[in-house]
Amino acid sequence: MRRMALGTRLALLFAACTAAVSLGAGLLFSHASAQHFIELDQQLLESRLSQVRSLLGGLDTPDGLPARLPALHSELSHQADLALRISSHDGAAWFTSRPGLPPTPATPGLSTQHANGVDYRSLAVQLNGQGSPRLTLFLDITHHQHFLQGMQRLIWLTVGLSALATALLGAWAARRGLRPLRQIGQVAASVSARSLTTRLPVAQMPEELAELASTVNAMLQRLDDAFQRLSAFSADIAHELRTPLSNLLTHTQVTLTRPRSLEEYREALHGNLEELQWMAQMINDMLFLAKADHGLLVPGQVALALHEEVDALLEYYAPLAEDGEVQLLREGEALLQGDRPMLRRALSNLLDNALRFTPAGGQVRVTLEPGIRVCVANTGAAIDAAALPRLFDRFYRVDPARREGSSEHAGLGLAITRSIVQAHGGSIVAHCEGGWTRFVIELPEGE
Missing domain, CATH: 3.30.565.10 (Histidine kinase-like ATPase, C-terminal domain)
Incomplete structure (x- = not known):
């Protein structure tokens, strides 16, 4: 499989980081909003509860309830999403202001309940202390829940759009930021025996890539120096070998132009032998230097x-x-x-x-x-x-x-x-x- 490009990796990383931050912030805001609604609901229920208690003060049996119902209905009519249930301490219902309410909570205090597709915040307390009738106020919070659900959908939409936008912007920024790397790659791809003088503009590179560019320039300089030495070495070898080879050819041709005595042939061969010995020595010396250049000389100790x-x-x-x-x-x-x-x-x-x-x-x-x-x-x-x-x-x-x-x-x-x-x-x-x-x-x- 083809490896993922560095620019794509950076873009996806930016997108993931943005999505994580946006999601965290959205969840935190959602939790804070839900907690804020709970506090508001609790304050509202407690304020209504104090008024209901004043209307039902001294109530111990269901017989005294009819006389208080008109005032109780008048109080409840002030807020349409508020309902009341009065029950005995053993759970028997004495009065319910609205049908379809959830059951009375088993324990006193604030709780959240659901019944018949409606969400309620309930507050259950004893009217006059232990053994007295139980009052339970129910507040319809369906509109709260709709708001929170809409906000959660908005959070997810924001997370998705932020991740997408960050990915696109990250890809653009990564492409621009990685331009010096592409420039280094282009210079490296263009290097040949005829273009070893090319250098990277270190002064224009970012601080993180300046050292790499300097290293590449130093490498190119070493290659250029080595190539120049090799070219000069090759030219010198050609110059050094040309004369003895020419001497050998000329001497041999002159010797073969006419028949000669054995002694003359011997002298000619001795002359050629000297030139050949010198050439062999020079070749051995060049091989020795070639081994030295490649670090193959390992001196004994x-x-x-x-x-x-x-x-x-x-x-x-x-x-x-x-x-x-x-x-x-x-x-x-x-x-x-x-x-x-x-x-x-x-x-x-x-x-x-x-x-x-x-x-x-x-x-x-x-x-x-x-x-x-x-x-x-x-x-x-x-x-x-x-x-x-x-x-x-x-x-x-x-x-x-x-x-x-x-x-x-x-x-x-x-x-x-x-x-x-x-x-x-x-x-x-x-x-x-x-x-x-x-x-x-x-x-x-x-x-």
């Missing part, structure tokens, strides 16, 4: 002496540093829980990057501090402040003269380093000042 790992890497890069006349230094010690291969790869990328941009006679320094804070710094040319945030972007190279498809560096090393650091719950930033370029890593301490 092994106790590591980070200074020992740094010393091993410095020893590995020592020949390269010696050829470039660069001094390698390590300061401080640090212990942490982490993934050894991942962290070695991250530090290796930083050291390789530092050695490439450190001039002869310069210095590369790795500083370890408690906390855990790792700083890889190198001397060299300053990097433009605007370029520092982009150093960790994929395929980004500071050198504007870089060659597309370089088989040496694809510009993925720092991006991989950041992914590894973030997978360990840390952060990495770059600074450049005073002739030093510093990459600072902050990692959580191991337990």
Whole structure:
């Protein structure tokens, strides 16, 4: 079954609330009116009773009743809807002013009775105390009952019309009130790869929906950013792979233009192998970054002496540093829980990057501090402040003269380093000042 629309639910809820309030108010008014009529009837009966008592004072037997009847009839004639019954204390009727009256109530006091299609309010009392004759006054209240019944019908009619009117007005109000939600739905339905720049007007939204609209806008902004990165990433991949593929095709075509010696074919295959190895490495790096983007990197938790790992890497890069006349230094010690291969790869990328941009006679320094804070710094040319945030972007190279498809560096090393650091719950930033370029890593301490 189709679920009921929110606007319809609100309209029915408004109608039910209005009907309940109207019914409660009507019933309360009806009860108050009935009680008011009872009080008026009681006052009228008591006033007539005092007059009847004065006319029948001293009456003990039916024999004294005929002498008092003329005055009694005269008194009753003043109000046509009033009737009287006089009976002995044991219930035997002595006098009844009107036929068709209901029986005398068993107990004294005010009561409501019904006889021959007529409603009566009766008041029964003893004339002169215990054992004396009983007087019962009957008041025709049929007109009261007709009024109350008409009022009850009016109440039900009012309840029905109020519920209907409230349902219609509630539907209209709900439709207008839910317009921002429909607007959010329309924006969400119109979102595509070509319309990620659409935003909801938060300032025009009600307070209750402003937060939702802000959340939707933030989601669209994240999608837009991710799509832009993906588009740029795809374009960068195409640029990076175009040159080596072109080199491979050209080299292979040239090699096949004429017969060559075995050694020449061997050299051609070695050249192609280098290009293929570089392409395979770049593809592996891109797969690594793709796993990082989807949160699939789960680093191991092994106790590591980070200074020992740094010393091993410095020893590995020592020949390269010696050829470039660069001094390698390590300061401080640090212990942490982490993934050894991942962290070695991250530090290796930083050291390789530092050695490439450190001039002869310069210095590369790795500083370890408690906390855990790792700083890889190198001397060299300053990097433009605007370029520092982009150093960790994929395929980004500071050198504007870089060659597309370089088989040496694809510009993925720092991006991989950041992914590894973030997978360990840390952060990495770059600074450049005073002739030093510093990459600072902050990692959580191991337990």
